[in-house]
Amino acid sequence: MTVDLDKRLRPGRDYYLALGLEGSANKLGVGIIRHGVGEPGPHNSAQVLSNVRDTYITPPGEGFLPRDTARHHRHWVVRIIKRALADAGVCGRDLDCICFTQGPGMGAPLQSVVIAARTLAQLWNLPLVGVNHCVGHIEMGREITGAQNPVVLYVSGGNTQIIAYSRQRYRIFGETLDIAIGNCLDRFARVLKISNDPAPGYNIEQMAKKGRHLVELPYTVKGMDISMSGILQYVDVLAKDMFSSTPKKNKNLVDQESGELITPEDLCFSLQESLYSMLVEITERAMAHVQSNQVLIVGGVGSNERLQEMMELMVNDRKNGSIHATDERFCIDNGIMIAHAGLLSYRMGQTKELKDTVCTQRFRTDEVWVNWRDD
């Protein structure tokens, strides 16, 4: 059976256009995508017409509060939409649908962006498509990298999941039992007063390159799941001792081999090595379960080069293994992934009435019916 993705083609046109709005966390993204008529694939790939993003940046040592993040989105959304339309060279009436992130994410920022989506839909008389943020990442990752049926490692500020496709659902094989990996990195950065610009994770990665000593941290893999709060707590104590005006003689802050003091760079290095090793382990197990030899890394943390490198080492040891990752344009939250996944849903007839466009902070990846795939 082949899926018919062209039930909603406008008369006289051989393509679709969708605008996507993303604002589930501190990034506000607007993107416009074009799909050619027919089944998507290597010879009929989606075209990114525009992909504009603005990030709400907080002072060092501070996380982003829902109220101020929502305020950022509210006050920038019109300007970003105008820029996205100008970059793409299209106007509202050219579009087929308006896609928005329906969840998961932070309530207030999601709410700000859905109001913009509803307004546009009514202004231009277009249907609305609610998109699961995680599915947006997966579909954009597949589109950009060409990975057919990979095991997906979804790592971001709010999510850590190992996902594999089966019978029109993206099934969750393993996930974090407590905090997400990006959240762990962000909070670690706050403890060490690492800058939030451009992103805490990026700055940790740069500092980790200068680290020379590995500090042993808790390693918590439980079956297919992982736990990261213990590591964070452990590092928290170490960091407090490190910055204390009357430092205690913490033996964990001295390298056992060289006798040298542990630096913040060493902590960054150790944190990355420990966390990413755990991710590699559960990803490998998921690959064995579903007999896949492809890995696709998506989500903001997926742009970390050390994670990609460690994953590549594991994948290369497997027969015909291949690893796929995207760059920061598509890895970090963006509007184009919402437009892409939303347009796939729209082409299969999945649209929302205004009353059904309420956002939800909890929206599991496997709740989405992936009816645009039938493999």
Add this chain to the structure above:
Amino acid sequence: MVDLTPIAKYRAPDFTNEHEIGVGDGPHTTDGKTTQISDVVIKAGGQDRDRPTEASNSSLGQLRAKLTSLQDNINIFLTERMKYAKEQDSKDIERRILDDGVDEDESD
């Protein structure tokens, strides 16, 4: 230019009549009193780069400014309501402790 002026209506079980909230006398701007950046962000050294753009002179631009005033008035009204409810609640706890000698919640 068409004059567009929004109002909000509020109903609650303890309100006998519907309460109407208006935009006030003005002048109206998009820079709302209750929608400023959080103090905690400013105290931590943050800068406000997310100010709204000014309202245009069109009908829709003026509506935007009036909506900001209306939002301010709604926020002030609801904050007072919450403060009042909280006060009533704390008085209630005090009464229960004094009258009954023990808080029911603590006996669980």
